[in-house]
Structure formats: structure tokens, C-alpha cells
Amino acid sequence: MSQLLRLATAGSVDDGKSTLVGRLLYDTKSVLADTLDAVHRASADRGLSTPDLSLLVDGLRSEREQGITIDVAYRYFATPKRSFVLADTPGHVQYTRNTVTGASTAQLGVLLVDARNGVVEQTRRHAAVLALLGVPQLVLAVNKIDLVGYDEPTYRRIAKEFTAHATELGYPESNVVTIPVSALVGDNVVDRSEQTPWYDGPTLLEHLENVPVHADAEDAPFRFPVQYVIRPRTAEFPDYRGYAGQIAAGQISVGDEVLVLPSGIATTVTGIDSPHGPKQQAESGESVTLLLANDVDISRGDLIAAAAAPPRVSDEFDATLCWLGDKPLRAGARVLVKHGARTVQALVTELRSRFDEQTLSSVDEPESLSLNDIGRVVLRSAEPLPIDDYADSRRTGAFLVIDPADGGTLAGGLVGAPLSQLDQPEIAEAEPAAQDLVSPGP
């Protein structure tokens, strides 16, 4: 079990997400005196009588002026059990792309709802995004429980509705936890509330400390994108030739048979150099240097994979794109694809469908994909790529779509259709309403 938990938070505007994160930092004593002084001063300047904990996390001046969080912010806190890296993602509808960013590396997602409003469109959308990106664990914090008088039936109703939604997205019930909290007062965030005697589950922090987490794809077949070839050519190491990278999936031992892709050359691992010296075995997440038996031609961008279970090598593949660019995507667009350590030219040959996260259905053959849209496409790459389905490997099934003109990141790409539940045709009679909902703009 890993002792580092990466989590992402998401919620609608005004659900009190910044306050919840502020509360986690405050109650785990992760806020230090000078930071707290600054928050006290700023709160007093605004005429508030108690410190506004959201000021601990709302960083950029423009968002403090607007009172909304506009970009992913990373927070760090630790307890004796675990260290936490928290990606605090904005809730405003036009910044959903940040939820995708935060979710891409998260092992657990915390969603927030206002107990007075229950599960809303944004909640459904964010849960779908977390499911799509393969975040294995979900937590729903039913916030502002104090404002509904700590009413159990209200909480139960919201919990039931959310759990049903998450199950529909493919989550086993054991991976979905709901908790009644008040970030403002501190109920059930770190300390157990005396106001919710009817709730016998963990507090948010207790859950974060104890939830089982695993490295990405640790049970999957071995995948190793070569980042850099290490050739010292020094007196001490005249013939050393090592292939440096971070293990993207599975594990490797000295003596294992591997394939180098896309060339398909077979060879054997003769040594593993790690930051702590040579070792016999290494696993997913470790940065190592591999030594191979044959003097084969390998360069940055190649993939070393388990010989028994190699990925498919293809120059045409289905993918799901989370479109993050301001300019819409249309069929025929020329883009760059960065997969592992390789960047290749590619053509978007087809737009197959666009998902409607609200109705969990899809619109076929859309004209375009706009900012915040998620859709199925077909890509053709100039060179064959060794790819896995995202559902099998979050690292080697993921890629970036890059604008060849200005180098901007246009989309996060997932090989295949990791959320098949989303790929259902719309029910005919729901069409007009669904059309209204597809555009989250501006």
C-alpha cells in the first residue's frame, strides 16, 4: 500500500469547496502561523468576524477579486499515516477542463454538494469525468449539513441518489463513500461531529487515511517508455548503454524477456539501475535505467514492453478526447499526439460522438467538439504507436493532443472508450432537452 495519496476535489460554485480544503489544512495543523495571520488580517479587512478559511486556498489575485477559484491548485498535508497531494479543482462550469487535469493523476476524488441543493448537474458531470479518467475511489461530501439542521433524511436522500449515479458510471458500491460535513463549522472533516449521531461512518480525514490505494496499473503487463539513452563514454564506463525511463505499468525483473516497440525486436533485461544502485526487480512508478542483452537500436520514444503481453501497435485508433482548447475541433484537423515519450503528427479523421454527461448519452457525428466537450474520435498517426486501452493502463493508454501551430495543449486523450456507459445512443424523445444541455459554454 502506498503511503502517498493523490486526490482531487471538485464541486459546484458556492458548495464551499475552498472552505473544505481550508478546513482540512487547518484541522490537520498544516497551516502555519504567518499564513494564518495573513488570513485573519484579510478576513478582518473584509469585515468578517471569523477567519474565512477559503482565503487559505484562493491564491491568485484575479480569483480573490471574483471570489471564484480559476485554476488547479495543489495543496500538501500530512498525518502520521499518510502524505497527501491534493489537486483543488475549480467548480465553475467553464473551467471543467481543470477537473480533467486534477483527475488524471488522482487515486481518489472528493465531490462536494450543498446539502440544501443536493446532487446537481455539475455533480453528475464531475462524477462522470472522474469515472472517465479512471479515478478508482469516490467520496461525496454532503456539505453545509448544519444549514439543513443536521437532518438525517436529507443526507440519506442525497447519498442514495449519488450512489445510484456512481454505480451507473461503473463504480462498485464499496468504492463510493458519502459523508455529512460542515466545512465552515468543521463537522466530520477531521473531527467527528456531535451533531450527527445518526452517522457512524468515518470522518473525511479518517477515510483518506485508510482507503486502500494502489499505484497505477501495478498488476498490468510491463510498460516502459524510453525517455533518454544514457551513454557516458567515460574512462570508467566506456561501453555503458542504459535506457532511462519511469515504469508506466507492471513490473520488471533481471532476466525478463521484453519487446522493443514499434520495431518489435526481442531482447532480455540484463540489469536494472535505480537511484539507489543496481536492483533485481522494479515496479510501476519507479524511475530506473534498463540494461539489455543485445546492442539494439533504441531511442527516446520507443516502448519496452513485456514480451508475453505486448500492447498493440497501430497507426489508426479510436480514442476519447477531453477537449481543452478554445478553438473547436473539427474532423480533418491536423494535430500532434504526445504518447509516452514520443510525439507524432496525427490526423483526426472522424468525430464519432459527443457525450452528454447530464443524460449519460451521446450525440452521433457532431459537427465539432468545443471547450469542455468530451467525445469519441478516430485518429490516424504518421507513425505507428504502441498503445493500450486507457481502461487497462492509465499511463500507456493516455496521450496529449497538441496544437502544431502554437504548441498549446488542446486535449487529453484516452485510447478506446473507457466509459462505455456514456456511449449509448440518446433516447429519441429526450433529444430536444438533451440538445439544450450539451453546450456547457461560454
Add this chain to the structure above:
Amino acid sequence: MAETLAVTDNLDALESEAIHIFREVAGEFDRPVILFSGGKDSTLLLHLALKAFWPAPVPFALLHVDTGHNFPEVIEFRDKVVAEHGLRLEVAHVQEWIDDGRLQERPDGTRNPLQTVPLLDSITAHKFDAVFGGGRRDEERARAKERIFSLRNAFGQWEPRRQRPELWNLYNGRHRPGEHVRVFPLSNWTELDVWHYIERENIELPQIYYAHQREVYLRDGMWLAEGPWGGPRDDEKLISKTVRYRTVGDGSCTGAVESTAATIADVIAEVAASRLTERGATRADDRMSEAAMEDRKREGYF
């Protein structure tokens, strides 16, 4: 025992991430450079770079923007490390920019804000396209939103709205001619992680990070050392104290903290119990306004 294990796993994950970042930059950029002052964060950066490319030498140069307001022990340490690993060090002396009129000394004598222009001029002159810095997201609120690959325009400016989303561990380092990318391999480290790792790897640091006797004077709640930066004034009294430094920057605005922490283990105990963040305790330049860091970043500061 369980606690020790947690720290070790966490440090292994952070180390692997930093090494991955160094190798990505080596693979994708033509002329990367590591900002190296001899301070603890840049010493840690260099330690990780050495590991990332072992047994080959680090394929980058080092750059130090020297304000001239240095602690001699740190410069000595910097030069020793450079010689030990056979590295190439470029130094941009702020004094040269002041001497030829490109920069003016500030009334308060502080040179930290003056580092920006020599840094950008050096990046342009040497055509550096990736610049490694030791910045961490836990240091300050504006840094919490910093990317690991942070795109700077031809004026070195950081524009929040042009920053790219960073998904998975796929970093996008593409930039136009004249633009460069600042790279922060320590983004996800906390101050305590840094010290735990320094302890685990037994990394040597300049002695001023550990408790020592020093003549200091009190200004704006900070203990400053005597130096060419114009202190103490007549109303400020020099006293001998047992102090150490938590950060090392321009001498005019880097304060010492009273401390008896003489070893790495002492420092870890002190940091763990500390009630002040690293920057708040010892960097006058961050105290100027609530948005101080955001403003300086927009100007091209690290």
C-alpha cells in the same frame, strides 16, 4: 516504524517524479540550465539531476544570478560543488547591470527584485530554452497553481491564462523561438520532505543552514547579518546570537532565525514544530503585499 515507512515511500515517489522530469527535459530541449545558488533547494536539484543521468555526467550547465550580497560560505560551497562534479557554471553578476546603468540600486538596498533582468538577459544571451528552478508549490499561495512546465513568453513573463493543463505525467514543453519553459522538479515537495530527503541521502549543505554564532541586528522583525548591503543603521544594534538560515537569498532581505539546530535531525525536529512558513520567517520581499509573489512572477521572477 510505520511512520518511518510512510516517509520513505513518499520520498521514493517524489524522487522518481523529479528524475522523470529531468529526463523529459533532457530529451525534449536543446539548451537546458539549472539555476544554482548553492542554497539547499538548488543543491537538492543538482543531487537529483546527478541521479537521473548516472553514470553519465549531468547534460546541463548551471546558472547563478549573483546579487553580490552573498554569504561567503555559500559561494565557497557553490564553487566546491561545481568543481567536484566537473560542471559548467555561468554567473550573471547583478553588479555589472548596475555599473553599466541597465539597473539601478533600490533605495532600500535590496537586490532580490533586481535579479529578474540579469536572469532574463542571461537566458536570452545563452539561448537557454528550459530553466530548472527549485520552486515548490507549498511555499506560497501563488505558487500552488504553478505548473511543473511553466511557459514564459519572450519577456520572461508568466501569464496565468496561457498556462497549459498538465495531465498525467505527460509534459508539454513546446515553445516558440524566444520563449522558454521554467521547470520545477520539486513542485510536489514540502519543506519537510526536502529535509527528510537531505537526511536520507546525507546531502552536504552550506554550514549557514545549521546553528552558528553570528553578529546580527533586528529589522522589521528579522535578524539580518552585517554586510555590504547597508546595515545596521545607527538605530540598529549588532548583537551576537546563535542562529541559522532557513533559506539563502540576497543578504539584505534574508533573515536568520534563532536556532540551536546543529544537525539535520535537529533541523527536521525544528521544521516539524515550526509555526512559521519558510518564506514568511525569513524573506522580507514576500511580505510586501498579499499579491507580492504573483506580481513578481508576472515580471519573470522565479
